[in-house]
Amino acid sequence: MATELKGLTKRSENYSKWYNELVVNAELAEQAPVRGCMVIKPYGYAIWEKIQRILDDKFKETGHQNAYFPLLIPKSYLSREAEHVEGFAKECAVVTHYRLKNAEDGSGVVVDPSAKLEEELIIRPTSETIIWSTYKNWIKSYRDLPILCNQWANVMRWEMRPRLFLRTAEFLWQEGHTAHATREEAEAEARRMQEVYADFAEKYMALPVIRGVKSETERFAGALDTYTIESMTQDGKALQCGTSHFLGQNFAKAFGVQFVDRENKLDYVWATSWGVSTRLMGALIMAHSDDNGLVLPPKLAPVQVVIVPIYKTTDELSAISDKVKSIVEGLKARGISVKYDDADNKRPGFKFADYEVKGIPVRLVLGMRDLQNGTLELMRRDTLQKETLSLEGIDAKIETLLDDIQNNIFNKALKYREERTVEVDSYEEFKTQIENGRFVLAHWDGTAETEAKIKEETKATIRCLPFGLDETPGKCVCTGAPSARRVLFARSY
């Protein structure tokens, strides 16, 4: 994979190649020497930390607490919930031994065959099973409910075809697991967390999402309902950005988690689980980037403003640096993060290009010309427009501008999606529009057979049954059978 290419390959050539180069060149991540895994570099991780911090605050506001559960899960735990096994038993990493020893021929270390585990351990693909086996000990009465826990962790799924951020074998995420006394409360929780995710995506990531519920086929293994938020990437595919599952009593029954209610009757608890992952970073990159590189929404940019000096001599530099100092202070006072890049081993042109690839929202340039005129040059990353501004009141202007950029990026992505979302009533047009990378709203007869047929023939899947949309009945686009409502079809990552 390219690490030192100067420019980015234009999107038209090959979208996934362009995407990979973007991720690597913007110093977000690179492929690890372990199959399907990635190294998240400091700049990429700084963005993830921002996402974490904001979401974690939201979870606390909604009454959740963080906890931590083990990485390794006894294999038998995964056998208890039949549907869950169907969905997850397959692509998992398995720990079979607990010791290495030196090879007799001196060629290094080998697995010690005498250190075989009685029961194999599974590296968590998700934590429902270990958490519910733990909750069993925590829950006796309705007074112990609800339990509202979240965990920040890594998980591992032995994916067949990894892509940086979008699908890696190991990924970072948060998983919330809650236990409730009533069905209504659990369903409300699942819906509430879906809305927390949607709000975060739109307000902070500037990422418009479609809220909806998954079809039975696309549902999480073991859930009664899977609520989703779906975004559109610039190549017209759908990307599931977050999920919130209403698990019913399935896991409680599988792990024997019962409680005594107010009427002194024994009942199984109602559950939810919900998560977002480092895939959000992929969604961000896929949605906003252009051929000059990453475009970060100001609310997630680790550095919101970068200042580049233009100078010939050290005297000029110190004159400029003096002036910059007051600008930096003014911006910091408004809570804006600023970097002054006075490194003398890179030329200004290199810095300009580099910060564009990294997606820094605002770039300020100061040279001797500006010092004489009391001005500076400002460029906004989203439109690449440059203007020369007076230093007077610059910090206030930038504060407003950052909001403008945040809104502009969101509106641009929203417009892009709306222009590429179509209602379709014939199967021929359905195929054409899917081929063109459109979100297609079409009638569906509600059967898994039709869903499978459409997937087979067009590679499109039902992304969700969207909320807040016209729900008038019609005829299935594929079979002509009666349909309750339009659903969202698209190809997806």
Next chain:
RNA sequence: CGGGAUGUAGUUCAGUCCGGUAGAAUACCUGGUUUGGGACCAGGGGGUCGCAGGUUCGAAUCCUGUCAUCCCGACCA
């Protein structure tokens, strides 16, 4: 796991058909000049050609095997 492709310098790749001294660009190091859009000049370091066999006087190149990676599917946040 099926279909296709590729493994050569840190990186991107040429050289392989037709066997004969290991190449380019870029990155890196040194010195100088530069600095308002990815600098230039001069010099320098760096590769058991994925791995293992075989054919040959001689293999990056031909043959056999093997491993790995990438792309298109299947799986999936």
